Amino acid sequence: MSEFREVFARKEIKYLLTQEQLDRLMPVLETMAKVDKYGKTRINNIYFDTPDHRLIRNSLEKPIYKEKLRLRTYGRTSDDTNSFIEIKKKYDGIVYKRRISAPYGKAMNYLMAGVEPLDDSQIAKEIETFMLVYINLRPAMKICYDRIAMAGTLDPDFRVTFDSNLQWSVDSLDLREEVKGYSILASGQYMMEIKAGDAMPLELARKMSELSIFPASFSKYGKGYMDMMERNLSRKVSDKLADESTNNRSIERGVIIYA
Numbered sequence: 001m002s003e004f005r006e007v008f009a010r011k012e013i014k015y016l017l018t019q020e021q022l023d024r025l026m027p028v029l030e031t032m033a034k035v036d037k038y039g040k041t042r043i044n045n046i047y048f049d050t051p052d053h054r055l056i057r058n059s060l061e062k063p064i065y066k067e068k069l070r071l072r073t074y075g076r077t078s079d080d081t082n083s084f085i086e087i088k089k090k091y092d093g094i095v096y097k098r099r100i101s102a103p104y105g106k107a108m109n110y111l112m113a114g115v116e117p118l119d120d121s122q123i124a125k126e127i128e129t130f131m132l133v134y135i136n137l138r139p140a141m142k143i144c145y146d147r148i149a150m151a152g153t154l155d156p157d158f159r160v161t162f163d164s165n166l167q168w169s170v171d172s173l174d175l176r177e178e179v180k181g182y183s184i185l186a187s188g189q190y191m192m193e194i195k196a197g198d199a200m201p202l203e204l205a206r207k208m209s210e211l212s213i214f215p216a217s218f219s220k221y222g223k224g225y226m227d228m229m230e231r232n233l234s235r236k237v238s239d240k241l242a243d244e245s246t247n248n249r250s251i252e253r254g255v256i257i258y259a
Contacts, residue, residue, distance in 0.1 A: 015214065016185075022162065022192075024211055028207045032158070033153060033160055035150050041148075045071065045143045048139060049134075050137060050138075068087070068221065069085075069088075069131075077175040084099045087127060112138075143181075144169075145164065158196050161195070162190050167184065168184055182227060
């Protein structure tokens, strides 16, 4: 099934930027990196989790070690679109990402029902183990966003990405369907992520300090999950108040409703 295998181990630092900060930072970035050949790309993800959201709840507690499983595609998605099954681990500030590729339809069928075996690679075995450790994994949230990626002109390990239009949804957990979700970032806000094997270029660090751009703790799935829980709580409170109002009006009319 798998046609592609890839491994990353690097430090990833996230920042939240306004449009003005981005505009003032870009001239410095362009002296050391350039936009990759894909330009702006729509990235689609399905995060898998247990029914009680064990993975994201553990991640939000900020342990020294955490891990996630997701299925990713780029652009418009169909059954034949190349997709990536990814295990993303973070230990002591270092991100380890291991992924293999397969057509979206086959990858989804495997993750949902194990209908087709993966290859015999080490990464495939790690995915198998992950699914055995976390029982009843299922699609938990869809998160999509637009990304512009820049790669270092001198240092190939230096990469910068800018994500915007971040949206989460649980109404459709199928990447073939385009469903408008809830926003994760404020209007005009960007999430910048610097990915490097070593230290950040000094000139870039100085400019970011000048512009008051500082590291931010930010998880797309974490933000989406917290927003979902807040909306669910708000909905329950609203429903309860509506029920109480209905019961009170019925009692005033001399009709008692027993729950």
